[in-house]
Each structure stands twice: as structure tokens, then as C-alpha cells.
Amino acid sequence: MTAKPLFLPFVVMLALAMVPTCVTAAPLPADLRDIAHAWAHVTYEVAPGAQDDAYQALEARAEKLVQTNPGDADAKVWLAIILSTHAGEHGGLGALGMAKQARALLEQAQAIQPDALDGSIYTTLGSLYDHVPGWPLGFGDKDKARALLLKALQVNPDGIDSNYFYADFLYRHGDRAGALAAVKKALAAAPRPDQPLADRGRRAQAEKLLQTIQSHS
Structure with a gap:
């Protein structure tokens, strides 16, 4: 418990901004679709006090899927997403450990299928590099974060997630005009029919960011 204040800025930023970013318009296989729906439910509908156990249970499901399908990049990305979101809810030293595990899974997925999901x-790696503390506590790196978020936009230029997380990055680093343009593009993104709950949650985050940017313009 004594280490938790040391990581408080990281935990707060995760809780506010780093709900990971992997829901796509393309149909998912049934097992991953079930995990995606469960993630959205836990993230947006389960009370904060009950989320820790719910994320742990969901991680166990995703880990089993990764072990059964070690060459499946999508499964690795979804496990990374659950770990990253859980880090924001959990806090303390455990948050950084989950973030490091998520980074490793994302790098493995990139080696298998760079344009997965x-x-x-x-997007998820970029957000991790942006929000995790830098050396010696963690691996955070603003320049790496920017490069990764721009790469996400190259792959998915009109996506709600890619634009939202780039907007968040720009705003936090002082580029309000760029952030405003990016968040408006996020809000203009086409809906994803098979993930209405995830879309509502992300759109609510984008609308809140828009209001914050406008209030400080």
C-alpha cells in the first residue's frame, strides 16, 4: 500500500483516458466477440468496486484463448486491452506490472500481424507509452507515443479510437487546436454495429474531451 501514491499520476491518467482501443468494425470470431462484449460490460457497466474481480476473470478467459492459439494476434491484443484497462482500475505497483505485460503482448502481436484489429x-501501445511513467519507474516515452499514435492513424484514419487517443495525446501535450480537430473527427466516425456499448462509452469520452478542450480555448 505504501507504494501506491508513487504511481498515483499514472493511475489517474489511466482511469480517465486509457480505456484501451481495440473494438473494430470488422466482425470478430465468436470467442473473441464474447470477450469483447464482456470487456465493454465490465468497463462501462460494472461498478468500480466490482471491476477488479471481473477483470481478473476476463483475463483468465483471454489468457486461455492466447495459450490455445499462440499465433493469433487478435487474441494477444485483446488480452493486452483487458490488462491495460484493469491497470487503470487496480492502481499501485500492480498497475505498472500489468502495463508491462500488455506492452509485451502487443509487441508479440505486432510481430505476427502488424495491422491486426x-x-x-x-493505438494501445501509443497510449501506454504516453501514460506510463518514464524511466526509472516505467517505460513511458512521449516521442514513441506520438509515433505509434500517428501509425495508428495511418492504418485507420477515420476510426473513433485512433482519433480519440491522438486527440487526448495532443491536448495533454499542449496542442489544443490539433486536439480539437482530432476529437471532432473521432465523434464523426461511423458506428460499429456489433459493439454499440463500446461505441457509446468511447463517444462519451470523446464528448467529455471536446468539452474540456473548448472550455480551455
Whole structure:
């Protein structure tokens, strides 16, 4: 418990901004679709006090899928997403450990299929590099974050996630005009019919970011 304040800025930023980014317009296989739906439910509908156990259970399901299908990049990305989101809810030293595990899974997925899930590897990695503390506590790196988020936009230029996370990055680093343009593009993104709950959650985050940017213009 004594280490938790040391990681408080990281935990707060994760909780506010780093709900990971992997829901796509393309249909998912049934097992991954079930995990995606469960992730959206836990993230947006389960009370914060119950999320820790729910994420742990979901991680166990995703880990089993990764072990059964070690060459499946999508499964690795989804496990990374669950770990990253859980890090924001969990806090403390465990949050950084989960973030490091998520980074390793995303790098493995990138080696298998670089464009998996419409560039979500780059969006999620970019957000991790942006929000995790830098050396010596963690692996955070603003320059790497920017490069990865721009790569995500190359793969998925019109996506709600790729534009939202780039907007968040730009705003936090002082580029309000760029952030405003990016968040408006996120809000203009086409809906994903098979993931209405995830879309509603991300859109609510984007609308909140838009209001924040406008209030500080």
C-alpha cells in the first residue's frame, strides 16, 4: 500500500483516458466477440468496486484463448486491452506490472500481424507509452507515443479510437487546436454495429474531451 501514491499520476491518467482501443468494425470470431462484449460490460457497466474481480476473470478467459492459439494476434491484443484497462482500475505497483505485460503482448502481436484489429496495436501501445511513467519507474516515452499514435492513424484514419487517443495525446501535450480537430473527427466516425456499448462509452469520452478542450480555448 505504501507504494501506491508513487504511481498515483499514472493511475489517474489511466482511469480517465486509457480505456484501451481495440473494438473494430470488422466482425470478430465468436470467442473473441464474447470477450469483447464482456470487456465493454465490465468497463462501462460494472461498478468500480466490482471491476477488479471481473477483470481478473476476463483475463483468465483471454489468457486461455492466447495459450490455445499462440499465433493469433487478435487474441494477444485483446488480452493486452483487458490488462491495460484493469491497470487503470487496480492502481499501485500492480498497475505498472500489468502495463508491462500488455506492452509485451502487443509487441508479440505486432510481430505476427502488424495491422491486426485496424491498427489497434499502435493505438494501445501509443497510449501506454504516453501514460506510463518514464524511466526509472516505467517505460513511458512521449516521442514513441506520438509515433505509434500517428501509425495508428495511418492504418485507420477515420476510426473513433485512433482519433480519440491522438486527440487526448495532443491536448495533454499542449496542442489544443490539433486536439480539437482530432476529437471532432473521432465523434464523426461511423458506428460499429456489433459493439454499440463500446461505441457509446468511447463517444462519451470523446464528448467529455471536446468539452474540456473548448472550455480551455
